Amino acid sequence: MMNKNHPFHLVDVSPWPIMGSISALITMSGIVKWFHSFNSTLLFIGLTSMSLIMFQWWRDISRESTFQGHHTFIVTMGLRWGMILFITSEVFFFISFFWGFFHNSLAPAVDIGMTWPPKGIETFNPIQIPLLNTLILLTSGLTVTWAHHSLMENNFKQATHGLLLTVILGFYFTLLQGYEYFESSFSIADAAYGSSFFMATGFHGLHVIIGTTFLLVCLIRHLNNHFSQIHHFGFEAAAWYWHFVDVVWLFLYISVYWWGS
Amino acid sequence: MGDPVEHATGLEKRELMAKVAGNENPFDLKVIKRGPGTKDKPNEIPSAFDARLVGCICEEESTSVNWMWLYKGQPRRCECGHWFNLVHKAPV
């Protein structure tokens, strides 16, 4: 019996929102525990449950869109607005870290030597790894656009190549950032500089990891023929997110790495 | 990569096929302009069901919408005097 003749997607009950929230809380508590007592067990539990939930949530939505055809035009408009509002909230999230950075750096307090970087802080050379990372992210913005245009032109092979390259560049960025953190002469405990530096670049790095994961999910979905010329909003959302991460890096590079050193 | 309409399934596919057939508004989501609305020529409201909730903007300057249930086979008159009739339309 037919009981629906409208384009809206009335979703089924799902455990993932509440379970995702709980695992995010476990992860956050795990990070605090790791920072304070050098014990990463809780963090591991949080990240593991988070990964499992992400896998199943993504799987459910892929089923709803690709295999059940629930994503009509108006549904994708809702997804678009959701992503736009989410990224807007992310912009303000990062604004607060930049605010903290400029608050501390534009009029350095006497406690840190009335100078920025503070007395005794040896900053990174902005034209070494940070510049390379800038080039990597700019290039990845190019490759993700290449992948998008290939999708719109029904070119499976080039879409695969573009996406794969983007994922590799994202992973390479994370690798270099990890190396830079490892080599760092200061830590998050080094007063105003350490706090603002690691808070801003650390959350950016987390976003690069999330964005790379999002693009990797798109690559796997693409290899399984989930996308068509006109049905690939999952990919577009990942691309929007990736551009956002890219722009945040440009601001970080210019103000924190370059001007701030 | 295949044809996008062939790639789609379910409601998404039926919406796309309506579009291919030239129907950009398969779910009748847009406002229907009232016709004469007399007893002989009532405003025809499409529905795939036995009843549909109709919202009438009685006057052009109305600040509210007048809602009423319209049942199949029972033409009904809004408070403003316009007649409405439910006509069957196959679901998308």
Ligand SMILES: [Zn+2]
């Ligand atoms: Zn009326």
